[in-house]
Amino acid sequence: MNEHDIINAIGTIDDALIINAEKIRKKKKSFPLYKLTAVAASLFLCIGCVYLAVRFADVNDVTDSSDMNGVADAQTDDRDEMSPTLNEGASGAETQSAADIIPNEDEAPENTDGGQELPEIKVEVTGVFESGVFATVKDGMASYLKGDEEVIIKFEPVIWFSVPVEEGRWINETKPFDESVFNIGDTFIVQFSSFEDNKGKDTLYSATVILLQGENNEK
Amino acid sequence: MSMDDKTIVSLYLSRNESAITETDKKYGKYLLKIAYNVLNDREDSKESVNDTYLAAWNSIPPNIPEILSVYLSRITRRISIDIFRKKNSQKRKSSQLTYSLDEMSDCTSNTPEPDEIIENKRLSESISAYLYSVSEVQRNIFIFRYYYFDSVKDIAKYCNITESNVKTTLHRLRNGLREYLLKEGFEV
Numbered sequence: 001m002n003e004h005d006i007i008n009a010i011g012t013i014d015d016a017l018i019i020n021a022e023k024i025r026k027k028k029k030s031f032p033l034y035k036l037t038a039v040a041a042s043l044f045l046c047i048g049c050v051y052l053a054v055r056f057a058d059v060n061d062v063t064d065s066s067d068m069n070g071v072a073d074a075q076t077d078d079r080d081e082m083s084p085t086l087n088e089g090a091s092g093a094e095t096q097s098a099a100d101i102i103p104n105e106d107e108a109p110e111n112t113d114g115g116q117e118l119p120e121i122k123v124e125v126t127g128v129f130e131s132g133v134f135a136t137v138k139d140g141m142a143s144y145l146k147g148d149e150e151v152i153i154k155f156e157p158v159i160w161f162s163v164p165v166e167e168g169r170w171i172n173e174t175k176p177f178d179e180s181v182f183n184i185g186d187t188f189i190v191q192f193s194s195f196e197d198n199k200g201k202d203t204l205y206s207a208t209v210i211l212l213q214g215e216n217n218e219k
Numbered sequence: 220m221s222m223d224d225k226t227i228v229s230l231y232l233s234r235n236e237s238a239i240t241e242t243d244k245k246y247g248k249y250l251l252k253i254a255y256n257v258l259n260d261r262e263d264s265k266e267s268v269n270d271t272y273l274a275a276w277n278s279i280p281p282n283i284p285e286i287l288s289v290y291l292s293r294i295t296r297r298i299s300i301d302i303f304r305k306k307n308s309q310k311r312k313s314s315q316l317t318y319s320l321d322e323m324s325d326c327t328s329n330t331p332e333p334d335e336i337i338e339n340k341r342l343s344e345s346i347s348a349y350l351y352s353v354s355e356v357q358r359n360i361f362i363f364r365y366y367y368f369d370s371v372k373d374i375a376k377y378c379n380i381t382e383s384n385v386k387t388t389l390h391r392l393r394n395g396l397r398e399y400l401l402k403e404g405f406e407v
Contacts, residue, residue: 001342001406006396009342010365011296017350018289021362024377025369 125186221245224287231279238279239272246288250295256368257299258306267302271295296366342405349399353392360385361392 222241230238250271254264271294284290350358356378363369363377364385371389375382400407 001400005339005342006346007300007365008297009339009346010362011293011300012339012343013350013362013366014347015286015289017347017358017362018292018366019286020355021359021366022288022292024359025363025367 122187125184127184224285227287228279228283231276232283239276242272242275242287242291243268246291249288250291253292253295253367254299256370257296257303263302263306264299267295267299270298274298292367342400345400345403345405346396349396352399353395356380357388357392360388364389 221244227238227241227245230241247268250268251264254267254271255261258264258267271291274294275291278294282290350361353361360374360378363374364371369377371382371385374385378385397407
């Protein structure tokens with residue numbers, strides 16, 4: 001007799017032995033619902049704590065602005081002054097190069113808020129859509145955005161970020177911008193002029209875009 | 220919602236081809252897992268399960284299994300082992316000895332002799348008796364490993380014990396089985 005005989009013989013052992021073993025196998029395969037619920041709840045709690053910790057890490061730097069529209073209008077005015085080409089590009093059909101959108105440094109608004117420097121991030125365009133770009137954070141803003149986190153930058157008179165980014169979570173519908181200006185791989189710096197906590201919903205930033213030429217920018 | 224075994228068996232008995240579909244719906248993944256444990260290949264495992272359905276179709280009737288899962292699992296296990304042995308023997312074809320052995324198999328019959336069948340039945344009964352003599356956990360560990368060919372890792376999960384514990388238990392069970400079979404007069 002050899003091991004093959006024994007293995008074959010095991011194939012015909014009592015039914016009851018197999019049935020009992022099968023019950024244990026089936027039971028252990030299905031993850032108990034209560035465990036699943038506990039795991040999901042713990043995960044949710046963890047993510048919630050991390051999110052809150054990150055959100056309120058620099059709570060002293062937050063500008064208390066209850067008048068978002070006022071900020072937006074102010075930004076619009078500033079942007080109109082410094083980068084008329086951006087607005088023209090946003091509504092016109094002309095193709096513009098990225099360089100045209102780079103505002104005059106002298107006219108760029110101060111990137112401060114009450115004397116404290118607000119963060120700026122470097123992003124890389126990963127997709128272009130009809131009213132903005134998808135961009136991945138490449139550098140900066142550790143307290144606001146993590147590296148590799150994707151943002152949506154919508155080009156309006158005021159630029160809004162949605163953090164974190166998911167498709168469909170638009171903040172404001174924008175007037176059209178010239179998507180031909182942007183190419184995947186372009187990088188640009190986003191300077192923040194102010195920060196506003198949208199009370200737990202998407203975090204809103206108003207910012208000025210300073211566009212850098214990327215390696216892939218052929219325009 | 221899957222059918223109960225009785226209803227599925229009645230489909231086989233009435234030669235309704237939806238018996239296969241219903242079997243697959245209820246036991247497909249279960250049988251695939253058994254096959255995969257033996258063959259470690261997705262395509263071969265699917266082949267084994269398909270052969271199982273064919274074997275079930277051809278054997279019901281006259282067989283009327285009460286517990287369909289056990290009936291099917293035995294078939295899948297046997298077919299998977301046969302596929303495994305065939306594939307392994309093909310791999311060894313490089314040596315002349317293997318050629319000779321393969322040629323010599325022409326002189327032997329694959330059909331077990333009556334005394335072989337009786338001996339196999341006796342062996343199977345002795346193994347069952349041995350398993351009844353050990354604890355339930357040990358019994359299940361043995362069956363998970365040597366009937367279902369589950370991995371040590373999976374067995375540890377099923378039994379809520381460490382992998383090291385599983386290995387030790389299996390080692391002891393094999394020694395115990397050897398002693399038992401010797402006592403029963405088997406030549407091991």
